[in-house]
Amino acid sequence: MLIPVLTAMAVIGVISVIIGIVLGVLAEKFRVESDPRESKIRDCLAGSNCGGCGFAGCDAYAHAIVFDGADPALCPSSDKKEIGEIMGVALSEGVRMAAYVKCSGNCSNTRDNYVYNDEQDCRIAYLAPGHGAKKCVYGCCGLGSCAKACPYDAIKIVNGLAKIDRDRCMACGRCVSVCPNRLIELIPADASYIVTCSSRSRGKTVKEACDAGCLGCGLCARVCESGAIAVENNIAKIDYSKCTGCGKCAEKCPAKVIRFTGAKPAVSE
Secondary structure, three states, rough: OOHHHHHHHHHHHHHHHHHHHHHHHHHHHHOOOOOOOHHHHHOOOOOOOOOOOOOOOOOHHHHHHHHHHHHHHHHHHOHHHHHHHHOOOOOOOOOOEEEEEOOOOOOOOOOOOOOOOOOHHHHHHHOOOOHEOOOOOOOOOOHHHHHHHHOOOOEEEEEEEEOOOOOOOOOOHHHHHOOOOOOOEEEOOOOOEEEEOOOOOOOHHHHHHHHOOOOOOOOOHOOOOOEEEEOOOOOEEEEEOOOOOOOOHHHOOOOOOOEOOOOOOOOOO
8 A cells, every 4th residue: 555655646646846947937937027226117107097198007018118118207106316317318297287177067057957866977977868858968967977087086066167276187088088078178287277167168158057158258368468368269268388377367258267276387487
């Protein structure tokens, strides 16, 4: 009885050694290249795996920077100076961006066409007649798809309207991509004034739907001495590369849809 047992143990031992050798050879052959810079860069990233850089997550982006030559400045919330030092290149901090909602239509100043009782998702509501219950077809649905998508808890729904905390916003772009009405835009975080409307309707139609809509009158563009405002498709747009933050546009706006953010001017006078 002892000899068969010893034989079996010997066979198992030999097989184990062979398997160990094979695994060692395969591990060496298929070894994933490592570089200490990868983990250092990973530590410089936000860690939210938001995908705003275009990669599957922070680990994938860090790997792509080191081994695939990916642009090391794609993450808006990363320590670009430190990443530049790790990679041996000079990276500019650039302009910090933040998201804002181009709408002022909350439950108090807008009118509805009907009562919406379906799934609480802006993308679903957008497929309903009129792109949702609100009479303004360009306005915020207010159902919070952007807030659910934000990994930084920077968005809240207040009185039926999405509100963004720019101090918490990391400009990952998830809210931008999830909004069916394209109401969220990334702008310089230090922008002094914003246009809080996206309606492309004309004045009378705007007022019938919302008390806080842009009339497309063009008064803001006419008083802007730096040429930073233009009216396109009945809606005012600000060119932040030209805006000096003087505030004349907001003072002249009859609908008061151009609002001061509390930030310092984007461009010094």
